[in-house]
Amino acid sequence: MIRPFLHTQSNGLRVVCVEMPHLHAAELAIYVKVGGRNDPPGREGLSHFLEHILFRGTADYASSLAIETAFEAVGGAPNAATDAESTCYYSRVHPDHVRHGLEIFASMLLRPLLEGIEVEQRIIAEEAREDLNEQGDEVNPDTITSRLLWPRHPLGMPTIGTLESIAAIDRADLEAHLQRYYVPSSTVVVVAGPVRSREVFAAASEVFDDWCGATAPPTPMVTKRNTTPQIRFVRDSDSQVNLQLSFLGFPRNDRHFMAVRLLRRILAGGGSSRLHLRLREELGIVYSVEGAVGAYDETGCLTFDLSTAPANLPQAIEVTLDELRRMADEPITAAELDRFRQSYIFDLEYSRDSAYEMGVRYGWGELVGVKRNIEEDQEEARRITAEMLQETARALFAPQNLNLVVVGPYKTGMKKTARGLIERYAERF
Structure with a gap:
């Protein structure tokens, strides 16, 4: 039976280790409980935008290339994804270099430069245009359906945002969102593979023990539903x-x-x-x-x-x-x-x-x-x-x-x- 080992640090960060000794590679992921449903009105897409910006450089790794090559050196290839309620940063790493992988991700989450905002706006806008037709109407069925399922609620908005909301995001928005939601009590670090829990817990404690932050604000709940098709x-x-x-x-x-x-x-x-x-x-x-x-x-x-x-x-x-x-x-x-x-x-x-x-x-x-x-x-x-x-x-x-x-x-x-x-x-x- 595979079972997880859980350690909660004094700052509220939860660290999960899944020991799978028969494997040869470890999977490292950091989950943060923030997604599209946490974006403020007029700034839809902010959680997704922040995910992108964290790859643009940190105090320790000056660019996205520096982050990429740092992960390559430990057998990894970093990626991330944002959905309606969570953001995940993940990479495969060699089991001997889990701590180094944790250090790189910690640098991204705790010491980002938050630079390259205008370039990222153009990139994400191009991504958003893939869901629009020639008249600018939404043609992504998932987005249209979400608006019907959860009208006038953040769950009904596209996680990527709209062209207008993407263009409106600035550095102050990113800083506030990072401070508000990227807190240890709303984060889970997980390592799965040929690793030992006590070593993973020790490494995570050394890397993240100084991380602090207040409890994230509550998530707006869905309270209304349609009564007709x-x-x-x-x-x-x-x-x-x-x-x-x-x-x-x-x-x-x-x-x-x-x-x-x-x-x-x-x-x-x-x-x-x-x-x-x-x-x-x-x-x-x-x-x-x-x-x-x-x-x-x-x-x-x-x-x-x-x-x-x-x-x-x-x-x-x-x-x-x-x-x-x-x-x-x-x-x-x-x-x-x-x-x-x-x-x-x-x-x-x-x-x-x-x-x-x-x-x-x-x-x-x-x-x-x-x-x-x-x-x-x-x-x-x-x-x-x-x-x-x-x-x-x-x-x-x-x-x-x-x-x-x-x-x-x-x-x-x-x-x-x-x-x-x-x-x-x-x-x-």
Whole structure:
């Protein structure tokens, strides 16, 4: 059994070590509990911008090149990611050089130069333009759907920000955000690989012990929800239309959450999933269909994505909604449930071979309060019944939770057709 070792320093920094002696490389990550939902109004994208700027140089490493070469010297390649609620800095490192990797990341977080802001604004603006069409309208289905799921809330805003908010960010904003959220009590350091916990804890204490900061301010919670289905169509020049169906779901610690994970697999989790069989193998109107689960402290969603020719859009919507309603109306057979449940249990088993996945499970899990080992997830999956899946589907796929987004060269009248299909879905649900 792989289990994490946890040490909390006197300044509140949590350090997690996952000992995996059979491996040859260590994964080092630092999770900070700040993301898009913490960005102030008019400064959307600030958390993501700060993540970029920390790579532009520190008091010890004068440039991004200096940071990059320092990591290369210890067998690493640094990277980072910002999502709605967390920012992660990570790199593979040689297990003999974990302390040096910690020192480089500490320099970035604690002693950044915060320089190159104008250059970074141009870079991030180019990234943001990838989500806009020729008229400047958002065409990223994820962003459009988020606005429908969580209207007038930071979760509904793009993590990258808007062209206007990116341009408005200045050094004072970055300094304030760094001081407010980059504090030890909101940070988790995790090392997974062929390392010893006592050595990792000792190194982290020496590197981060002088770090101090007040408790980060509370995160604004979602308090409102839609009471009717939401629809948004956006024109874009393409050969296909992108269809996204998303349902407002459950927080990550909700009792339904394991059932939601299995529902995603059953409906859009591979070659034998229901939507894949119907839309691709039977009808031939999509190349693939993907499902994704989103989960936060107080809310969540289950989303399905596909692309199809404009003429096929009404059929794709109708068939997808029919399959979701069937999931809520009819209990799954024992054989189908066993197949998808066992596949999930096997995937959990395979994750033991990945230092990266163990770092996410126990590092990010510590950050957001999801402290579960593989055996606990496997056991919970085994307890899921057909009745529990049906109950969850009835609650999740209720019409008032539905958000439909279409982006692409849709034909005249299709929005009206989509509304009619959703009305029929609501009547029959």
